[in-house]
Every structure is written in structure tokens, then in C-alpha cells.
Amino acid sequence: MIQPAKPELVTVNIDGQEVEVPKGINVIEAARMVGVDVPHYCYHPKLTIAGNCRMCLIELGMPAVDRATREPIMDEATGKQKINWIPRPQIGCGTNVSPGMHIKTQSDMVKECREGVMEFLLINHPLDCPICDQAGECKLQEQATGYGRGYSRFIEQKNVKPKRTQLGPRVVLDDERCVLCSRCIRFSQEVAKDDVLGFVDRGSYSTLTCYPGKELANNYSLNTVDICPVGALTSTDFRFKMRVWFLKQTNSIDTESSVGANTVVWSREGVIYRITPRQNDEVNDTWMADSGRILYKQVQSDDRLLPAGSLADNLAAASALLKDGGVAVVGSGRSSVEEQFFTARIAKQLEAKSCIVARHGEGDGILVSADRNPNTRGALVTGLITGLPATELTELAADIDAGAVKTVLVVGEDLTAAGLSADQLAKVNIVYLGFHANATSAAAKVSIAGLTVFEKSGTYINQQFRLQKFASAVPGLAGATDDRVVLAQLLAAVGGETTGSDLASVWSALSREISVLDGLAYAQLPDTGLLLDSTAWSGLAFPEGETLHYQPATAEATA
Amino acid sequence: MNLQPETLARIDEVITHYPEKRSGTLPLLHLIQEDIGHIPEEAIEWIAEKLELEPINVYEVVTFYPMFRRKPIGRRHIKVCRTLSCALVGAYKTCSKFQQEFDTKLGKVSPDGEVTVEFVECLASCGTAPVVLIDEELHENVDEAKAKEISDHIKAEAAQRG
Ligand code: SF4
Numbered sequence: 001m002i003q004p005a006k007p008e009l010v011t012v013n014i015d016g017q018e019v020e021v022p023k024g025i026n027v028i029e030a031a032r033m034v035g036v037d038v039p040h041y042c043y044h045p046k047l048t049i050a051g052n053c054r055m056c057l058i059e060l061g062m063p064a065v066d067r068a069t070r071e072p073i074m075d076e077a078t079g080k081q082k083i084n085w086i087p088r089p090q091i092g093c094g095t096n097v098s099p100g101m102h103i104k105t106q107s108d109m110v111k112e113c114r115e116g117v118m119e120f121l122l123i124n125h126p127l128d129c130p131i132c133d134q135a136g137e138c139k140l141q142e143q144a145t146g147y148g149r150g151y152s153r154f155i156e157q158k159n160v161k162p163k164r165t166q167l168g169p170r171v172v173l174d175d176e177r178c179v180l181c182s183r184c185i186r187f188s189q190e191v192a193k194d195d196v197l198g199f200v201d202r203g204s205y206s207t208l209t210c211y212p213g214k215e216l217a218n219n220y221s222l223n224t225v226d227i228c229p230v231g232a233l234t235s236t237d238f239r240f241k242m243r244v245w246f247l248k249q250t251n252s253i254d255t256e257s258s259v260g261a262n263t264v265v266w267s268r269e270g271v272i273y274r275i276t277p278r279q280n281d282e283v284n285d286t287w288m289a290d291s292g293r294i295l296y297k298q299v300q301s302d303d304r305l306l307p308a309g310s311l312a313d314n315l316a317a318a319s320a321l322l323k324d325g326g327v328a329v330v331g332s333g334r335s336s337v338e339e340q341f342f343t344a345r346i347a348k349q350l351e352a353k354s355c356i357v358a359r360h361g362e363g364d365g366i367l368v369s370a371d372r373n374p375n376t377r378g379a380l381v382t383g384l385i386t387g388l389p390a391t392e393l394t395e396l397a398a399d400i401d402a403g404a405v406k407t408v409l410v411v412g413e414d415l416t417a418a419g420l421s422a423d424q425l426a427k428v429n430i431v432y433l434g435f436h437a438n439a440t441s442a443a444a445k446v447s448i449a450g451l452t453v454f455e456k457s458g459t460y461i462n463q464q465f466r467l468q469k470f471a472s473a474v475p476g477l478a479g480a481t482d483d484r485v486v487l488a489q490l491l492a493a494v495g496g497e498t499t500g501s502d503l504a505s506v507w508s509a510l511s512r513e514i515s516v517l518d519g520l521a522y523a524q525l526p527d528t529g530l531l532l533d534s535t536a537w538s539g540l541a542f543p544e545g546e547t548l549h550y551q552p553a554t555a556e557a558t559a
Numbered sequence: 560m561n562l563q564p565e566t567l568a569r570i571d572e573v574i575t576h577y578p579e580k581r582s583g584t585l586p587l588l589h590l591i592q593e594d595i596g597h598i599p600e601e602a603i604e605w606i607a608e609k610l611e612l613e614p615i616n617v618y619e620v621v622t623f624y625p626m627f628r629r630k631p632i633g634r635r636h637i638k639v640c641r642t643l644s645c646a647l648v649g650a651y652k653t654c655s656k657f658q659q660e661f662d663t664k665l666g667k668v669s670p671d672g673e674v675t676v677e678f679v680e681c682l683a684s685c686g687t688a689p690v691v692l693i694d695e696e697l698h699e700n701v702d703e704a705k706a707k708e709i710s711d712h713i714k715a716e717a718a719q720r721g
């Protein structure tokens with residue numbers, strides 16, 4: 001594992017308590033480190049500082065020194081160095097800590113500031129909370145509870161602004177709710193690099209707008225919904241569907257590419273309602289692509305492979321075919337590490353060739369990489385493959401044509417999409433395991449219904465060789481079986497060494513047999529993953545280009 | 560959008576005054592409005608390209624300042640002061656007179672295309688209130704009679720132009 005450099009520390013005083021915090025961080029972050037909340041709207045740790053909402057006002061003081069002699073000025077009464085307090089409040093987001101800095105976050109002045117800012121923010125804010133999607137995760141609601149006066153002194157007419165602007169295909173804007181923090185504007189400029197949002201007009205008429213004729217349509221647009229502190233920006237998909245407090249949160253991983261953005265899956269009673277990014281400063285910061293958020297729809301998609309026959313019968317039929325010899329194994333870069341481990345073992349037991357199907361697309365330089373399999377690295381680590389996979393299975397096709405292969409075990413892939421003809425499929429017996437139906441499952445002698453990533457648990461290894469875990473958010477489709485369990489039982493049925501199929505047993509085998517996984521256990525994996533030693537594969541020319549927090553290996557290595 | 564060669568030359572020159580190109584946004588908007596009278600959408604996009612910005616960045620500035628006009632105005636811009644001193648001695652009457660003379664409404668282009676009448680805030684000549692600024696020229700003590708006089712003068716000029 002690569003350890004980050006130890007940051008230089010400075011001592012500051014927060015509400016009378018001396019604390020050591022990393023040099024250069026701002027007051028909001030310093031306070032957060034000691035469990036003190038400084039309320040804020042416009043500040044976002046992954047965006048530049050705008051300093052426009054003024055919610056984060058604090059009192060600031062510095063130790064007094066004599067100008068002429070540079071000697072500390074002592075306070076007679078306490079015997080300590082005197083503190084010069086700045087008479088006016090300062091913004092915490094725009095103030096970086098320096099040695100000896102004194103900060104008050106709970107003084108009367110600070111409290112009055114917060115109340116004042118809240119009162120101004122609320123005078124034009126609509127009373128929408130009962131119908132607002134943000135309710136329950138709204139910063140304005142939270143701060144109003146803490147610092148609102150509870151009744152309004154405003155007797156004038158509230159402002160009227162556009163209520164329902166479709167900013168792009170996935171984002172709706174309610175301008176009356178906007179607190180003009182500019183987070184969405186800065187996100188579009190700085191992260192998505194699609195500068196289309198801005199404020200027009202001024203004063204209480206300021207209105208968030210997309211440049212006329214343009215759209216907020218980039219593949220990162222929904223991050224603006226996540227970071228909007230209020231309910232001004234909402235997701236077309238999630239809008240009015242569910243109250244957030246009813247939803248269960250499950251940690252997961254975005255499977256759309258080898259970036260492996262960390263996610264949270266929000267579900268209720270077995271139904272998923274939305275996917276949002278989960279902060280991982282080494283992988284995706286606080287962002288994820290829009291394309292990864294709709295993947296939950298595969299759980300209830302029309303092309304799901306429906307279970308047929310009992311698992312025992314299917315396994316018996318499958319193992320009979322496999323034991324007959326002449327087997328080839330097509331594993332998947334979409335399978336979890338655990339599933340790939342069993343797939344590799346089945347191949348080994350049957351002395352079959354194994355491969356996976358590569359899936360390439362254009363990398364966007366942010367959080368979708370060129371390798372559209374989430375777990376190509378897992379296939380390497382588990383020994384399912386030894387070199388980089390190809391998009392077309394030409395070797396398998398040749399082997400089928402030559403009559404060398406009688407049976408193909410296919411995990412999740414569609415062989416026709418990987419270059420095999422219907423003729424070639426017809427020449428072999430196919431055993432298929434996967435969650436969606438395709439030409440291969442239709443041609444299969446035995447097809448076993450598996451689960452989507454949202455219905456099972458396991459790990460993936462992303463492009464950085466970071467081992468990351470995901471957990472099942474919703475129960476699996478009735479009658480379908482966890483792919484890991486199916487593969488473990490299939491391995492046993494073809495005479496392989498039996499290991500329990502539960503995660504703990506699989507991991508004890510994994511850590512015993514695979515040297516880079518030595519000493520690891522599923523239960524102990526940190527939520528933000530663990531970087532593995534990748535030197536064994538440093539010679540491979542992986543397809544990924546640069547993305548957030550990822551630099552491809554040097555040109556020589558990839559050449 | 561047809562800019563005069565002089566405007567284009569001044570634009571290129573003014574950009575060199577700033578360490579960052581984007582600082583040229585305001586001066587460019589002024590120069591273009593001086594030249595063609597208002598800021599059409601085309602101008603916003605033209606400036607954005609010229610200063611390597613996105614159109615939204617220029618659009619924000621245009622809408623922030625009320626002095627930038629999004630629509631064409633009349634040949635002359637009649638700005639009637641309505642701040643306290645002027646208001647007290649009849650600025651509203653003066654303004655109505657102008658509107659009546661040119662058969663127009665506040666902020667609109669008169670049917671003959673000659674003028675646009677608008678209220679503005681203090682023109683810093685309170686001692687000679689009511690005051691009216693027509694383009695760059697200050698007119699003092701403009702009561703209704705003087706407003707009529709000025710209007711006639713403008714109409715005469717228009718007739719002469721043919
Ligand atoms: S829409 Fe939301 S994120 Fe954007 S400026 Fe308004 S409050 Fe801030």
C-alpha cells in the first residue's frame with residue numbers, strides 16, 4: 001500500500017480548545033476535525049471557494065505581538081499571550097488556519113450572524129418543504145431549525161421566479177428555492193468542464209439560468225443535484241418518487257467502467273430509487289457519472305433471465321456436460337473477484353482454456369474510463385486470464401470450428417456480441433449463468449439465472465488495482481441464485497476442491513492462494529478500498545487513459 | 560452585427576490593457592453598445608469568443624448592469640432624471656411631455672425611430688433641476704415648455720435629414 005505523505009500540522013484554538021490540524025486547511029475543515037460544525041452553503045470541499053453565502057461567519061483572533069520588537073504581548077491577568085480579536089466576523093470557508101489562530105464558532109456574535117443570514121435567505125424562500133424533494137436532506141431546513149427565528153417578520157410579497165425550468169434532460173430547476181450559492185455553476189466549470197450555468201440579473205432578482213439555447217446535458221449533470229444544498233436542482237428521474245428518510249443506504253460500486261466510482265444505493269422494501277456518489281478522495285472525490293446512476297434499472301429490466309427449473313437439476317445437467325470434456329470457459333470482467341476466482345478454479349479443474357470479453361469505449365477523462373469492464377484487474381489477479389482480454393473471442397471461434405471444444409461455460413457474456421456466429425453457438429453445448437437474457441442464454445442447454453450487482457455482495461478491483469467492496473442492496477429476483485454460490489456449487493459438482501461459498505470462506509481461500517491478497521478478509525476491507533501491489537502486471541498495456549485520480553503507467557510501459 | 564472598423568481597432572487595443580483577457584468584458588460591452596446601440600445575443604457570443612470565455616460568462620455581466628440594453632433604442636436616448644431634486648420640481652411632467660411629443664412609452668422606441676425616453680437617477684446637477692441628458696448632452700431647467708422646444712428641435716432635424 002502506498003501511504004500518503006504526513007501533512008504538516010499547526011496548532012489552533014477552536015472555542016478554547018487547542019487542536020493540531022493540517023496546515024493550509026480552512027476553518028470549516030479544521031472545526032470539522034474536532035467535531036464542530038460550521039454551517040455553510042456555498043463552500044464545498046471539492047470546489048473552489050466562492051465565499052458568497054456568509055453562513056460560515058466566525059470570530060477570528062491572532063496572538064498579539066509588539067510591532068517594534070516582535071515580542072509577544074502578554075495578558076497580565078491570565079499570564080498568557082494576548083489575543084487580538086478582529087472586531088468583525090470573518091468567513092470560515094475563505095480563512096485558512098495559521099499557527100496560533102483563535103477561532104470562536106459559538107459566540108453571541110457568531111450566532112447573531114447565522115440568524116441574520118438565515119433570515120435573509122428565508123424571506124424570499126417559498127414554503128415548499130411539504131412537496132420538496134430535498135426535504136430531509138436540505139441544508140436550509142437544517143440551518144433553519146438551528147438558526148431560524150421560527151416565524152417571519154417579512155410582510156412584503158415574496159419574489160416570484162421560474163418554478164420548473166428543465167435545465168437539461170436529467171435536471172429540473174426551481175429558481176425560487178435557489179439560495180444562489182453557485183456550487184452548481186462552479187461544478188460545471190471546474191469538474192464537468194461544461195460552463196453553461198450562470199446567474200442573470202441581480203439583487204433579489206438574481207436567477208440561475210442556463211445560457212439560452214444551451215442545455216445542462218453533460219454526463220455529470222446530476223452531481224449538481226447532489227451538491228445543491230437546497231431543493232432547487234432536482235433529478236427528473238427521482239423527482240416526487242420517494243421521501244429520502246424512508247430509504248435504506250447501501251454502499252456499492254459503479255460498474256460502468258474500471259474507474260469503480262464509489263456509490264450509495266438508496267432503496268426501500270426491495271426497490272431501488274436512486275444511486276448517488278459516495279466520497280472517496282482517492283477515486284471519485286464526491287462525484288459520479290449520470291450514466292452510472294441509471295444502472296439500477298437493470299434490476300427490473302425486461303431482458304432479465306428468468307429462473308427456470310430447480311438449481312439442483314440445472315447444476316446436475318451443467319456438471320454432466322462439463323465433465324464430458326472439451327470445455328472452454330468464458331468468464332466475465334463484470335463478475336466479482338470471488339466469482340472470477342471460482343470461474344478460474346472450474347477452468348483449472350476441467351483443464352479448460354479461460355478468457356473474458358474485453359469491452360472498450362472512449363474514456364471521458366473524468367470518471368468513465370476506456371475499459372468498460374469494472375473488474376478486468378480482478379480477472380488478472382484471480383488468474384482467470386493471464387494477459388489483456390480481447391473484444392472478439394477469435395481463439396474460441398477457431399477452437400469450435402476445429403471441433404476442439406464441445407461445451408462452453410459462459411458467465412454473463414453474450415458470445416454473439418463477442419464475434420461468434422449463431423452457427424458456431426449451435427455447434428457447442430452452452431452452460432450459461434447470468435442475470436440477463438441474450439442470444440447466448442437462448443442457445444444454452446442449461447441456463448441459470450444469476451443476480452445483478454445490486455442483489456449480491458463482493459469485490460471489484462479497479463484500474464488503480466484498488467480492491468473495493470459492494471454489498472447487496474435489495475433481495476435477489478425470486479428463484480435466481482447468487483452467481484458466487486452457483487459457481488462454488490458447480491466447482492464442487494465437477495470435482496473441484498470445495499470451499500464454502502460464503503464471503504468469509506471465499507476470502508480465506510483467496511488470501512491463502514493469491515499472494516497479493518495475502519492477509520485480507522472481506523469484512524475488514526475499508527469502505528474506500530485497499531490498493532493492491534500491482535507490480536506483477538506493470539508490463540501490460542491497459543487501455544485506460546487519464547481520469548480523475550488515475551494516471552496511466554508511463555509511455556514505455558504501455559508501448 | 561456590423562461593427563465599425565474604429566470599434567474593432569479600439570476593441571483589439573483595449574484587450575491589451577488587462578493581464579487577463581476576461582477583464583475586457585465590460586469595456587468591450589461598452590464599445591459595442593456605443594457602436595450599435597444595444598447588445599444583441601450575437602454580440603454576447605462574439606465577445607465570449609474574442610475573450611476565450613463561455614457565452615454565459617458574458618451574459619451574466621450584461622444582465623447584471625441595467626445600463627446595457629438588450630434591445631435597439633431610438634436615434635437619441637433621452638434620460639430624464641427622477642431623483643429627489645428633479646422629481647420635486649417636475650421631472651415627471653417633463654418626462655410625460657417627451658413621451659407625448661414623440662407618441663411613445665417609457666423605454667420604447669418612438670414610432671418615428673427618433674427617440675427612446677427613460678428615467679435615470681441623479682445626474683449630479685441638482686441645482687438646475689429638472690435635468691435631462693440627451694445622449695451626451697446635458698439640458699438644464701427642463702420644464703414642460705423647454706421639453707417641447709427640445710422635441711421640436713429634434714423633429715426639425717429629422718425632417719431636414721429627410
Ligand atoms: S441551484 Fe442549488 S447549487 Fe445552484 S446556486 Fe442555487 S442553491 Fe446553489
Ligand code: FES
Nearest residue numbers: 040043053054093
Ligand atoms: S460557506 Fe463561507 S461564505 Fe458560504
Ligand code: FES
Nearest residue numbers: 640645681682684
Ligand atoms: S436629482 Fe436630478 S440631477 Fe440630482
